[in-house]
Amino acid sequence: MSGLGAGQFWVGPQPSAVSAVLKELASAWTVAMGRPVVTRRTWLDTADFRLYRRGMALMVTAAEDGDEPTLQLIGADGSTVTAGLDTLDRPCLPGSLPIWLRPRLEPVLGVRAILPVVEVAGTIVSGSLHDAEGKTVVRLVHERPATILGGRGGLPGGLWLVPLRGYAGVGARAARVAQRAGLVRADRVGYPAALLAAGIDPDGMRPAMEPGLPAGVAVARMLVSFLDEMEAAWGGTVKDVDIEFLHDFRVAVRRSRSAVKLLGDVLPPAVVAWGTPQLKWLGDLTTPSRDLDVLLQHLPSLTSGLSGARPGDVEPLERELIGRRAEAQSALVRGLLSARFERFRARWRASLEGLAGWDGRPRAGPTAAIIGIERLAMAERRVLRRGSRITDESPAEALHDLRKRAKELRYLLEMFTPVLGPGDARGSVKELKALQDVLGTFQDSEAQRDAIHALATDLIARDGVSTRTILAMGEIAARLQVDQDSSRERFADMFERFARRPVQRRASRPDQLRAAPTRAAATATAGRVR
Amino acid sequence: MRTSGMKVVASYNIKGGVGKTSTAVNLAYLASRDGLRTLLWDLDPQGSATYLFRVKPKVKGGGAAIVAGKRTLDDAIKGTDFDHLDLMPADFSYRHLDFDLDSRKRPTDRIRRLIAPLKGEYDVVILDCPPSVSLVSENIVHACDVLLVPLIPAVLSVRTYDQLVDFVDGMPGRKPQVMAFVSMVDRRKKSHREFADQLPQERASVVAEAIPNRAVIEQMAQERAPVPVFAPTSTAATSYEALWARVQSCWSDTRR
Numbered sequence: 001m002s003g004l005g006a007g008q009f010w011v012g013p014q015p016s017a018v019s020a021v022l023k024e025l026a027s028a029w030t031v032a033m034g035r036p037v038v039t040r041r042t043w044l045d046t047a048d049f050r051l052y053r054r055g056m057a058l059m060v061t062a063a064e065d066g067d068e069p070t071l072q073l074i075g076a077d078g079s080t081v082t083a084g085l086d087t088l089d090r091p092c093l094p095g096s097l098p099i100w101l102r103p104r105l106e107p108v109l110g111v112r113a114i115l116p117v118v119e120v121a122g123t124i125v126s127g128s129l130h131d132a133e134g135k136t137v138v139r140l141v142h143e144r145p146a147t148i149l150g151g152r153g154g155l156p157g158g159l160w161l162v163p164l165r166g167y168a169g170v171g172a173r174a175a176r177v178a179q180r181a182g183l184v185r186a187d188r189v190g191y192p193a194a195l196l197a198a199g200i201d202p203d204g205m206r207p208a209m210e211p212g213l214p215a216g217v218a219v220a221r222m223l224v225s226f227l228d229e230m231e232a233a234w235g236g237t238v239k240d241v242d243i244e245f246l247h248d249f250r251v252a253v254r255r256s257r258s259a260v261k262l263l264g265d266v267l268p269p270a271v272v273a274w275g276t277p278q279l280k281w282l283g284d285l286t287t288p289s290r291d292l293d294v295l296l297q298h299l300p301s302l303t304s305g306l307s308g309a310r311p312g313d314v315e316p317l318e319r320e321l322i323g324r325r326a327e328a329q330s331a332l333v334r335g336l337l338s339a340r341f342e343r344f345r346a347r348w349r350a351s352l353e354g355l356a357g358w359d360g361r362p363r364a365g366p367t368a369a370i371i372g373i374e375r376l377a378m379a380e381r382r383v384l385r386r387g388s389r390i391t392d393e394s395p396a397e398a399l400h401d402l403r404k405r406a407k408e409l410r411y412l413l414e415m416f417t418p419v420l421g422p423g424d425a426r427g428s429v430k431e432l433k434a435l436q437d438v439l440g441t442f443q444d445s446e447a448q449r450d451a452i453h454a455l456a457t458d459l460i461a462r463d464g465v466s467t468r469t470i471l472a473m474g475e476i477a478a479r480l481q482v483d484q485d486s487s488r489e490r491f492a493d494m495f496e497r498f499a500r501r502p503v504q505r506r507a508s509r510p511d512q513l514r515a516a517p518t519r520a521a522a523t524a525t526a527g528r529v530r
Numbered sequence: 531m532r533t534s535g536m537k538v539v540a541s542y543n544i545k546g547g548v549g550k551t552s553t554a555v556n557l558a559y560l561a562s563r564d565g566l567r568t569l570l571w572d573l574d575p576q577g578s579a580t581y582l583f584r585v586k587p588k589v590k591g592g593g594a595a596i597v598a599g600k601r602t603l604d605d606a607i608k609g610t611d612f613d614h615l616d617l618m619p620a621d622f623s624y625r626h627l628d629f630d631l632d633s634r635k636r637p638t639d640r641i642r643r644l645i646a647p648l649k650g651e652y653d654v655v656i657l658d659c660p661p662s663v664s665l666v667s668e669n670i671v672h673a674c675d676v677l678l679v680p681l682i683p684a685v686l687s688v689r690t691y692d693q694l695v696d697f698v699d700g701m702p703g704r705k706p707q708v709m710a711f712v713s714m715v716d717r718r719k720k721s722h723r724e725f726a727d728q729l730p731q732e733r734a735s736v737v738a739e740a741i742p743n744r745a746v747i748e749q750m751a752q753e754r755a756p757v758p759v760f761a762p763t764s765t766a767a768t769s770y771e772a773l774w775a776r777v778q779s780c781w782s783d784t785r786r
Contacts, residue, residue, distance in 0.1 A: 082613060083565035100565055128611075134754070135584035136611040164609030165616055 007139070007162030008175060009190075010183035018142055018159045021181045025129060025140075025174060033127035033140065038064040040149075042119045043191045044092075046112035047236060047245065049202035054108050057191035058101075060085060063124075073101060074190065091115045091241045111297065113242040118194040120155055122146025129174060137167040138174050153197040158186060211369035211419050213358065215266040218368035219259060220355035222415055226256045227349055230282075238336050240329055243293040250290055253282045258411040262375050266365070271351045278344045285335040292325040295448050302448075302476050309472035316469045317476075320455060372416035379409040387495045392488075396446055399491065403439035406432060435498045438487050445484035452477045537781060538645060538655045540674035540706070544690050546661035549680040549713035551578045552747050552757075554658035556770040557678075557777065559756035562615035566653040569607065569616045571645075573670070574660040575624035583610045584754050585619045592623030596644065597630040603644055612759075616652075628665045637665055642673035671698060676777060677706040680713035680741070683725035695735065707780055711773060712740040739773040742766060 012018060025031050042060045045051045051058055055076035062069040071085040081100070089096050091113035094106045105114075122144055129138040141160035148154060159178065163171025175185070188196060195202060209218050229252035236245030257279045264272040299321070303314045335341060366374075383405045390398050413420070413429050420428065456473045459465040541554040551574065558570040572579040577587040585608045595601040607616050631637045645655055659670050671677060679694065681687045691710055698708055710733070712726040722743075730738040741747075744766045746757055753760045758767040 081565070081567070131584075133584040133586070136609075166606070166608035 007141075007160045008171075009143075009158050009160050009186045010175070010178040011156050011158035011186045012181070012183040015144065015157050017182055018157065021159055021178045021183060022140070022142070024177045024181055028173070028177075029137070029170075030130040030134070031127060031140070032130060033125055033142070036123045036125045036144075038121070039124045040064075040119060040121050041146075041194075042116050043194055044090075044114040045117045045191075046109060046114055047232075047241075048112065048248075049117075050108050050110070050112060051105075051114075052191060052195065052202050056108065058105070058114065059191070060088065071098065071101070073104060075104070093242060110244075111242055112244050115241070118191075118198045118200065119149040120146045120194055120197075121149055122155065122157075129170070131170070136164060137170045138163045148194070148198045151198050153199060155193060155197050156186075159183065209368050209372065209415055209418055211367060211372070213368045214363045215263070215366045215368050215371040217356060217358045219263045219266050219371075220352045223256055223259055224349065224352045224356055226252045226259070227345070227352065230256075231345070234336060238333050240333075243297070246286060246290055246293065246332070250283070250286050253279055253286065254407065255411050255415075257283060258408045259415065262379060262408060262412060263371060266371060267355065271355070275348060275351070278348065281340075282344070285332060288328040289325065289332045291447065291451070292321060292328055294444065295451060296321050296325060298448065302479060303472070306472055306475050308475060309468065313466070313468040313472040314476075316459065316465050317452075317455065317473055320459065368416075369419050372412070372419040376409070376412050376416060376420075379405070379412050383409050384499055387499065390491070390495070396442070399439055399488070400443050403436065403443055406436050406439060410436065431498050431501060435494045438490050438494045441487040442484055442491070445480045445487065449477045449480040449484070452480070536645075536649045536652055536655060537676070538657065538674040539676045539678055539777060540657040540659055540670045541678050541680070542657075542659040542667065542670055543661060543679050543681070543687075544663050544667075544694060545682075545687065548661075548682050548687070549741060549747070550574075550661070551582075551658050552750060553678065553680055553713070553741070553770075553773070554656050555579050555582050555750065556756045556758065556767075557774050558615060558654075558656045559612060559758060560770060560774040561654045561656070562612050563758070565614060567614050567651065568654045568656065569618060569648065569652045570656045570658060571603075571618040572620035572658050573624060573627070573641075573666060574620055574658055575622050575627075576660075577620040577622070577624075578751075579658045580617065580619040580621075582750055582754055582756075583608075583617050585610070585617055587619055587621045589619060589621045589623065592621065593627045594623065594630045597627065597634060597640060599644075603648065611755075624660070627660075631665045631669060638668045639672055641666075641669040645673055671701065671706060672704065674706045676780060677708045678777065679708065679710040681710050681729070681736070682714050683712055683716075683719075683722040688729065708735050709777065709780065710736045711776075712736070714743040715740045716743045737773075737776050739769065739776045741769045741773065 010018075010021070012021075022031055022033065040062045042062075044058045044060065057072075057074040059072050059074075060069055061072065068084045068086075070082050071088065072080060072082040074080050081104075083098065083100060085098070088098075093113045094102065094109045094111070097105060097114075123146075124144070125142040127140040127142070128136040129140060131137050139160070139162040141162070143155070143157055143160065145157040146155040161171060161174050161178065163174070179185075186193070209222055213221075230249055233245045233249040233252065236242065237249050257276075260267075260272055260275055260279060264276075296318075299314075299318060303309070306314070383402065386398070386402050386405055390402065410429060410432050413432065452473050456470055456477075460470065539557065541550045541557070543550055554570060554572075558568050562568040570579060570583075580587045589596065589606050591601050596603065596606065603618055607618050609615075610617050631640050634640050636643075641657075648655065657670055657674060660666060677698065679691060681691055695708055698705055712729060715726045716722045726740045730736045742765055744764065746761045746764045746766045749760070750757060757764060757770060761767055
């Protein structure tokens with residue numbers, strides 16, 4: 001099962017070094033090399049680099065000799081699976097992948113589409129080492145220096161030594177020959193090397209909230225980074241590449257709204273007064289599509305094993321949801337392509353970038369650390385106060401409100417990670433997340449149940465739907481009610497667990513509270529947070 | 531393409547010289563060519579499949595070490611010249627395999643248990659079996675999902691096949707799907723033509739995909755490669771393709 005994933009890539013100071021190695025290898029084995037083939041290699045991944053993060057790589061290789069393109073998956077363990085490829089949609093959703101790839105990729109990709117990330121063109125010569133029986137024992141691939149398409153970088157040339165299974169000893173001997181000839185084993189090969197050469201950094205992080213920065217500068221920089229995230233997700237949302245682009249866009253909008261609401265007093269009032277309704281507009285614009293995405297995503301689990309329904313009974317519901325989702329998406333795209341959005345983007349960026357610069361001179365007012373600890377404490381007190389008032393008799397609105405406050409606290413925790421320290425922030429987010437999950441299930445179940453009721457009313461009014469479909473929808477609504485009731489039952493425990501370990505205690509850092517804006521903090525590129 | 535779970539196909543007949551190894555080698559190659567991660571286990575001490583893939587007929591510790599679990603299959607498997615196709619070689623020590631198996635607990639189930647750990651690694655395992663009725667053959671029948679039986683066009687071969695089918699039917703527990711095909715058919719001979727045409731009609735477990743008796747199959751030993759590699763357009767290659775398609779079509783019918 002050997003493939004390049006199981007081999008070693010040896011690079012030399014000069015391209016001629018590979019020829020020297022091949023000559024040396026030929027003295028011990030038979031070396032058979034093919035003809036040079038100009039090849040285009042395209043690495044595919046999701047927009048958030050899920051394959052890279054799992055140590056995997058998916059590559060399409062198209063040779064100019066007319067051979068069928070191949071698709072190769074290299075697993076985290078180095079195992080390689082290669083197969084011919086007729087066509088592959090780009091972007092390609094997991095459900096459209098070749099069937100043999102799905103079991104290995106679907107758990108990693110989730111709902112995300114795969115897209116071309118890096119394209120490299122170069123010449124490759126494949127060959128092999130044969131033993132006395134004429135059997136291939138080591139595969140050889142001579143990669144000549146290649147260029148990154150659409151970029152300036154390039155990949156160095158070198159020689160792959162890929163011992164076949166059961167011939168590791170021969171592989172080690174061949175590696176020693178390469179080493180003696182002056183080649184060194186490359187530590188970064190394949191996809192990670194191509195990303196580096198293309199100047200793409202999947203581990204790139206958001207600029208840090210520097211604790212010593214003036215609070216206004218720090219908040220403006222954070223809002224710029226959220227706008228960057230909105231812009232990064234904009235194209236995929238408009239093109240409807242996958243549903244996570246819209247989700248990412250909305251998270252950036254929500255983080256911006258929370259920052260403006262909870263920290264906006266450190267910004268000029270005119271900026272806040274202008275930005276607040278614009279951000280609300282974006283939140284409202286994106287809600288209908290996202291709600292339908294979530295409902296459609298949950299539909300298979302909601303409809304599986306319905307006791308009184310046949311599979312065909314829920315098809316009208318699915319068709320209706322898909323139709324409504326298409327309408328919502330059209331409205332969303334109109335909004336994102338509108339002059340209003342472009343005005344927002346340009347003016348918001350200009351305003352924030354004007355506030356994000358700092359020459360390092362002392363300024364009046366609090367530091368990011370002071371404001372962060374103060375606002376974290378306030379947000380946490382708000383969550384604890386409102387949560388402790390909730391009883392079994394409290395209306396659903398009280399839990400919905402608590403969910404919003406918990407989200408605000410979560411965003412503050414993420415923004416002020418350097419103030420708390422990454423370890424403490426992660427711990428607090430983890431505990432808060434468990435509470436948020438319960439509150440999320442509670443609210444989502446209710447929203448989805450309401451949506452099902454509204455859909456049923458519409459379908460009946462249209463007079464074309466069967467009774468069986470309506471009954472199936474009733475059963476789905478009943479399931480959602482059970483989910484909501486069970487999350488309410490779990491709420492008290494989760495809240496108590498969260499309240500037992502307050503964030504405030506973790507954030508009591510007198511040294512940071514005393515810190516004033518410093519010149520060193522002016523260079524915001526030093527520290528970075530995820 | 532992938533199968534749902536690892537499938538085990540055994541090429542087996544009580545008689546020798548009927549085309550078992552040719553079948554195993556060519557089907558293993560076709561499976562790997564289709565992108566299936568394939569292992570061919572040469573269980574025949576003659577080591578013909580091992581020879582055809584140019585692998586040295588040497589198993590460290592011999593069959594005894596494998597059967598005893600002192601060495602795993604993983605240690606002994608060799609990559610072939612073809613992508614996705616590995617070989618578990620045979621050596622002459624396999625002539626004692628019956629004795630080695632007999633000395634273990636649950637001796638009829640040993641090969642199945644040796645293969646089981648390879649489940650995540652291979653989509654298809656093809657067993658090239660020695661000709662005999664023995665503990666090895668009983669193991670093979672227990673281990674496989676499809677028992678593929680080449681039948682030469684002769685009345686006696688049908689009688690032997692019937693005995694094999696009776697044996698499988700009488701076996702306790704898990705049973706493979708038995709699939710026979712007519713092998714070494716000389717279309718110039720009327721008796722061969724009639725045999726190859728009639729037998730699939732008379733017996734449901736005999737499929738219509740027959741393998742012709744062609745010199746190109748014998749050339750495998752000179753070329754040391756499967757037929758589709760050096761004679762891809764030959765009738766023999768086409769016949770093996772058809773047989774492989776038929777074997778694949780029965781995955782969903784495999785009895786568990």
